[in-house]
Amino acid sequence: MTYIQGETGDWEVVIGLEVHAQIVSNAKLFSGSATAFGTAPNSQVSFVDAAFPGMLPVINAFCVEQAVRTGLGLKAQINNYSVFDRKNYFYADLPQGYQISQYLQPIVGKGELVLDLPDGSTRTVGITRLHMEQDAGKSLHDQHPSKTYIDLNRSGVALMEIVSEPDLRSAEEAGAYVRKLRSILRYLGTCDGNMEEGSMRCDCNVSVRKPGQPFGTRCEIKNVNSIRFVMAAIEYEARRQVEVLEEGGTIVQETRLWDTTKLVTRSMRSKEEAHDYRYFPDPDLLPLELDPEWVEEIKRTLPELPDEKKARFMTDFKLSAYDANVLVNEKAKADYFETVAKGRDPKLAANWVTGDLFGALNKAGLEIEQSPVKAGDLGGLIDLIADNTISGRIAKDVFAIMFETPGKTPADIVAEKGLKQVTDTGAIEGAIDQILAANADKVEEYRSGKDKLFGFFVGQAMKATQGKANPALVNEILQKKLNG
Amino acid sequence: MSLDKATVAKIAHLARIKVPEEELGHLAGELNNILSFVEQLNEVDTGNVPPMTSVAAQKLRRRQDQVTDGGYPQDIVRNAPEAAEGYFAVPKVVE
Numbered sequence: 001m002t003y004i005q006g007e008t009g010d011w012e013v014v015i016g017l018e019v020h021a022q023i024v025s026n027a028k029l030f031s032g033s034a035t036a037f038g039t040a041p042n043s044q045v046s047f048v049d050a051a052f053p054g055m056l057p058v059i060n061a062f063c064v065e066q067a068v069r070t071g072l073g074l075k076a077q078i079n080n081y082s083v084f085d086r087k088n089y090f091y092a093d094l095p096q097g098y099q100i101s102q103y104l105q106p107i108v109g110k111g112e113l114v115l116d117l118p119d120g121s122t123r124t125v126g127i128t129r130l131h132m133e134q135d136a137g138k139s140l141h142d143q144h145p146s147k148t149y150i151d152l153n154r155s156g157v158a159l160m161e162i163v164s165e166p167d168l169r170s171a172e173e174a175g176a177y178v179r180k181l182r183s184i185l186r187y188l189g190t191c192d193g194n195m196e197e198g199s200m201r202c203d204c205n206v207s208v209r210k211p212g213q214p215f216g217t218r219c220e221i222k223n224v225n226s227i228r229f230v231m232a233a234i235e236y237e238a239r240r241q242v243e244v245l246e247e248g249g250t251i252v253q254e255t256r257l258w259d260t261t262k263l264v265t266r267s268m269r270s271k272e273e274a275h276d277y278r279y280f281p282d283p284d285l286l287p288l289e290l291d292p293e294w295v296e297e298i299k300r301t302l303p304e305l306p307d308e309k310k311a312r313f314m315t316d317f318k319l320s321a322y323d324a325n326v327l328v329n330e331k332a333k334a335d336y337f338e339t340v341a342k343g344r345d346p347k348l349a350a351n352w353v354t355g356d357l358f359g360a361l362n363k364a365g366l367e368i369e370q371s372p373v374k375a376g377d378l379g380g381l382i383d384l385i386a387d388n389t390i391s392g393r394i395a396k397d398v399f400a401i402m403f404e405t406p407g408k409t410p411a412d413i414v415a416e417k418g419l420k421q422v423t424d425t426g427a428i429e430g431a432i433d434q435i436l437a438a439n440a441d442k443v444e445e446y447r448s449g450k451d452k453l454f455g456f457f458v459g460q461a462m463k464a465t466q467g468k469a470n471p472a473l474v475n476e477i478l479q480k481k482l483n484g
Numbered sequence: 485m486s487l488d489k490a491t492v493a494k495i496a497h498l499a500r501i502k503v504p505e506e507e508l509g510h511l512a513g514e515l516n517n518i519l520s521f522v523e524q525l526n527e528v529d530t531g532n533v534p535p536m537t538s539v540a541a542q543k544l545r546r547r548q549d550q551v552t553d554g555g556y557p558q559d560i561v562r563n564a565p566e567a568a569e570g571y572f573a574v575p576k577v578v579e
Contacts, residue, residue, distance in 0.1 A: 026549050033554030041570035042560045046553035050560050062549030090500055092574045141576065149571035152560065276498055286537050286544040 002170045003211065006242045011208045013238040014215055015174050016128075016166035017230075019181055020159050021191035022135065022199040023066045029134055029158035030057030030100065037197050041151040049156035051095035056284050063158040064288065065298060066190040067107050067132050070160055072299050073188045074127050076111025080290040082131075085279045093137035093150050101161075103279040106131035107288065113164070113184070114307050115176045116329075120321040125177060126165030135159050154198075160191070166205065166215065171231040171238075178202060178227050183306050183329050195226050202230050206237045208245065216241070217251040221265050224258050233258040237265045309334055317346035326354050332368045333358075339375035344382050352378060356396065360403050372406035373399070381410040390414055390421050391471055422469045425477070431464040432457075432477055446482060454478065487512050487519070 003010035028035060031048035048055040071078050083105040086098040108130035115123045137155040139148050162181065168174050182193035182200060192199050202225070207218035219241070221233045241251050256265040304312075306328045313324040313334075327337045327350065336357075341349035357378065361371055381398060384390045390398065394414075401413050414420055422428060435457060436443050446453040461474045487495075489508040492515060496503040503511060561567040566574070 027547075027551050027553075031554075032547065032550065032552030034551045040557065042557035042572075043570075044554045045557065045560045047560075048553070058545055058547045060549050061546035064546070088498075092572075092577050139577065140571065143571075144568070144573065144576075146576055147566075147568070147573040148576050149568065149573055151571055276494075278498065281535075281537070286542065288544055 002172070004208070004238055004242055007246050010211060011238070011242045011245075012211045013170060013234070014166050014207045014209060014218075015168035015170075015234055016205040016218075017164045017168065017174060017177060018203040018205070019162045019164075019178065020135075020201045020203075021070075021162060021181075021185055021193070023063050023132075023158040023160055024190055024192055025060060025063050025066065025158055027060055028156040029060055029063050029132065031156050033156070035157050037199075039153060041149075042153065045152045045155065049095075050152055051097070057100060057282075059285070059288070060158065063132065064107070064290075066158075067130065067160055068290065068295055069188050069298050069302065070162075070185065070190045071108030071111065071130055072295075072302055073184050073190075073305055074108070074111035074113060074130065074162070076127055076130065077109035078290065078295050079105065079107055079109055080292055080295070081105065082107040082288045084132075084282045084285040084288065086282045087133075087277045087279055089277060091136065092148060093139045093152070093155070095137070095152065095155065099134055099136065100282055100285070101133035101279075102131035105287075107290075113177065113180055115173060115180060116310075116321075116325045117176060118172070120325075122321075123173070125167040125173075128163040128165050130160050130162045133159050133161055166207075171234040174204065174234050175227050175231045178230055179329065180306070187303055187305050187331050189303075198225060201225050204230060204234055204237070206234055206241070207251070208238055208241045216245075217253050219251065219254055219256050219265075221256050221258050222268065229258055229260060232263060233265055236263065240265065303331075313337075317341060317350065319346065319350050323350045323354055326358070330368065336368055336371070336375045340379045340382065342379070344379060344386070348382055348385075349379070352382060352399075356399055360399075364403075372404075373402045377402060377409055384410055384414060388421060388423060388470060390419055391467070391469075393471075394419050394421065394467055397467075419468060422465050423473060425473060428461070428465070428469050428473055429477055429481075431469070432461055432474070432481060435460045435464060436481060443482065454482070457482070487515050 003012055022035075023029075025035060027033065028046075028049060031046040033046040033049055034044045036044065046055075048057060068078055082102055084100050085103040087101045087103070088098040090097055106129045110129070111127035113125050113127055115125055117123060135154045135157040137150050137152040139150055141148050143149045164177065168177055178200075182191075185191040185200075186193045194200065201223050204221045204224060205218045206221065207216040209216045219237060221237055224230050224233050237256065244251060255268045257268045258265055309328040310321075310324040313319045313327060314321065319327070326333075328334045333353075337349065337353045340353055357371065357373065360373075361368065366372075378399075381395055381402070384398075385392055385395050398410050398413050398419060401417070402408060402410060405413075439457075439460070442453055442456065446457075457478050458471070458474055461478065462469055462471070489512055492508050492512045493503065496511075557570050561570065561572055564572045566572070
């Protein structure tokens with residue numbers, strides 16, 4: 001358990017997150033206009049999205065399917081009867097004057113999510129609910145000195161609001177939660193998880209308390225748009241609350257904003273009175289009823305999810321929890337690894353993928369999909385080590401060349417550069433004889449007890465063969481010649 | 485249930501309807517009449533009656549996930565009191 005150290009002792013942070021995840025779909029939740037990102041202003045807006053008089057919403061069946069699929073992926077209860085409500089408030093980017101959402105009867109109830117913590121341990125966090133709702137439009141405040149510009153392209157796009165229980169206890173856990181949720185959504189294909197484009201946004205509910213005491217008063221930090229900011233905002237807000245309380249003050253329940261330039265949270269006073277949303281069932285929409293057979297069908301076609309994949313990697317491939325985590329957090333990484341590992345030593349494959357490959361990709365700023373080294377070729381490289389064509393050390397050089405010159409197979413590179421390992425005992429013996437003759441004094445020292453010199457002879461032998469000598473053979477021959 | 489003037493003023497504000505102070509009392513009276521009329525329903529036991537969601541027996545209609553609408557930004561902003569560069573332009577609302 002991580003506590004915040006205050007003047008008066010330890011404080012526990014209690015965090016619950018509300019993640020708004022944009023559903024992957026072609027058309028919006030209640031209209032037939034498109035959902036693509038980054039198009040000309042108001043070009044993907046129907047009269048429904050702009051709330052022209054008399055327009056009526058008609059629900060997109062695929063968005064419902066996506067929400068159910070997500071619920072199943074979170075091992076949650078699916079409610080076969082759910083209701084759409086109007087959440088009433090006025091804002092310039094909300095043309096209807098209300099958001100169609102779900103309030104008392106959401107489509108998905110209680111579920112769970114397993115956190116993978118940095119030390120390899122796991123912790124299960126409760127999901128309270130998931131409901132569907134419409135996104136609002138986008139306000140641009142910096143285009144004109146006295147005007148706000150409104151683009152309704154996002155208005156009416158389907159969102160899932162996924163609410164966690166107040167089960168998180170540190171900024172790190174909150175970060176792990178968002179990462180894991182994003183990973184699951186991407187596996188399911190229900191949200192692209194792209195936080196830079198706003199496809200995933202997070203509201204953080206934060207309070208502090210002395211360990212063992214009841215929950216404190218919480219503040220809600222709205223619309224945080226990166227995992228890094230989620231962690232920084234929570235850390236800041238928790239420390240602010242501790243400071244207020246230790247100075248004898250009280251926490252006022254309020255909505256706060258994360259200031260991404262000053263790196264502080266501050267009060268959004270204008271939101272206070274807006275909290276009276278006067279929810280009521282939307283008279284334009286009948287209750288959403290699901291056929292249990294249809295839900296079962298979606299369940300049957302769920303992909304293997306990160307937790308199951310991780311368990312399989314640990315059992316079948318004997319990988320550590322840490323390595324398995326690193327490999328399964330993105331499906332593309334897991335697929336890459338499985339291609340490399342197929343029919344090969346899985347541990348060696350994991351080392352190459354998580355070590356050399358991820359290191360090189362990271363350095364080059366590339367995603368796994370853009371890797372210049374294809375999984376089949378990395379597998380080929382491991383085969384060359386396994387059948388003694390090259391040593392593990394030379395393999396590193398070959399890998400570097402593969403990374404720089406995409407399309408070349410490891411076998412080509414080895415042949416071209418003459419890197420094939422020397423396994424000819426005669427050739428190695430010849431080289432070693434020369435070295436021993438040229439360093440007669442060191443041979444004498446070694447034989448009179450200076451064991452450490454063995455490494456020197458190995459080094460010389462490798463140097464004489466440009467690193468191509470089989471290291472095991474070099475050791476064996478040296479042992480024989482020096483000690484024999 | 486009875487509404488006082490302060491509550492009426494709050495409801496009016498939430499609905500962004502401007503109600504002069506001198507009309508609040510009258511409005512409170514009207515709203516209270518409506519409320520007491522509706523309150524008669526409380527005399528009926530509706531514990532086992534599901535909420536009526538539609539006058540006709542029908543299910544929620546669904547649409548396929550196909551793009552069939554949009555693509556007319558000029559029409560969207562045509563009636564706006566003010567528009568610029570394809571956007572609606574409204575008085576600055578900023579935190």
